[in-house]
Amino acid sequence: MSSGVSATVRFTVNERPQSVTAHPLRRLLDVLREDLHLTGTKEGCGEGECGACAVLLDGEVVNSCLVPILHAQDAKIVTIEGLAHNDKARLLQEAFIQCGGAQCGICTPGMVVASWSLLERNPLPTDDDLRSALSGNLCRCTGYTRIFDAIKSASGKLSQAAAE
Numbered sequence: 001m002s003s004g005v006s007a008t009v010r011f012t013v014n015e016r017p018q019s020v021t022a023h024p025l026r027r028l029l030d031v032l033r034e035d036l037h038l039t040g041t042k043e044g045c046g047e048g049e050c051g052a053c054a055v056l057l058d059g060e061v062v063n064s065c066l067v068p069i070l071h072a073q074d075a076k077i078v079t080i081e082g083l084a085h086n087d088k089a090r091l092l093q094e095a096f097i098q099c100g101g102a103q104c105g106i107c108t109p110g111m112v113v114a115s116w117s118l119l120e121r122n123p124l125p126t127d128d129d130l131r132s133a134l135s136g137n138l139c140r141c142t143g144y145t146r147i148f149d150a151i152k153s154a155s156g157k158l159s160q161a162a163a164e
Contacts, residue, residue: 005023005024006021006022006023006024007021007022007023007024007069007070008020008021009021009022009024009069009070009072009073010073010074011072011073011074011075011076011077012075012076012077013032013036013038013077013078013079013082014038014077014078014079014081014082015082018036020035020036020069022035022069023069024068024069024070025068025069025070026068026069027064027065027066027067027068027069028055028057028062028064028065028067028068028069028071028072028077029041029043029053029064029065029067031069031072032055032064032077032079038079038081040079040080040081040109041053041054041055041064041079041080041109041110042105042106042107042109042110043065044106044107044110044138045065046065047065047066048063048065048066049138050107050110050137050138051063051107051110051111051114051134051136051137051138052106052107052109052110052137052138053065053110054109054110054111054113054114054136054137055077055078055079055080055113056076056077056078056082056113056116056117057071057072057075057076057077058075058076059076059117060117061113061114061117061136063136078113079109079113080109080112080113083112083113083116088119088158088161089112089116091154091157091158091161092112092115092116092119092150092151092154092158093112094154095150095151095153095154095157096108096111096112096147096150098150098153099146099147099149099150099153100142100146100149100150101142101146101147101149101150101151102142103139103141103142104140104141107137107138107139107140107141110137111134111137111139111147114133114134114136114137115133115134115147115150115151115154117133118130118133118134118151119151119154119155119158123155123158123159123162124155124159125151125152125155127148130148130151130152131144134147
């Protein structure tokens with residue numbers, strides 16, 4: 001963007017306050033990866049079609065390639081790195097590995113973020129719930145059976161842990 005216009009945007013990423021000065025239409029994805037060095041969020045298509053860049057913005061799953069940084073003003077953002085230190089989310093990530101739901105790694109961060117969001121809202125999702133929650137995420141390596149198996153496995157472990 002060559003117009004020279006910039007804005008200072010303040011927001012929280014993974015529970016840490018952040019401030020960046022950037023063109024207001026610069027993509028959140030680019031700020032996360034280039035300015036904040038949070039490279040777990042991947043760019044797949046750059047058009048909001050694949051979900052590889054999914055993050056939580058004020059608790060909602062969004063494609064960060066479509067979000068202008070100005071829209072992140074005062075927002076709370078959670079990236080895949082933000083889930084790395086959460087014991088419950090770690091169960092989900094381990095299930096992805098154990099069930100073969102993680103293959104090339106491009107879609108995995110977005111899948112985990114979307115799956116985490118689903119399990120936070122609905123700890124015992126049905127197959128229809130899984131299809132709906134992951135409808136914005138594309139995987140070209142595993143298909144979706146292994147990913148669904150991973151989410152179901154994590155759901156069972158999380159339910160068991162909650163009962164104990």
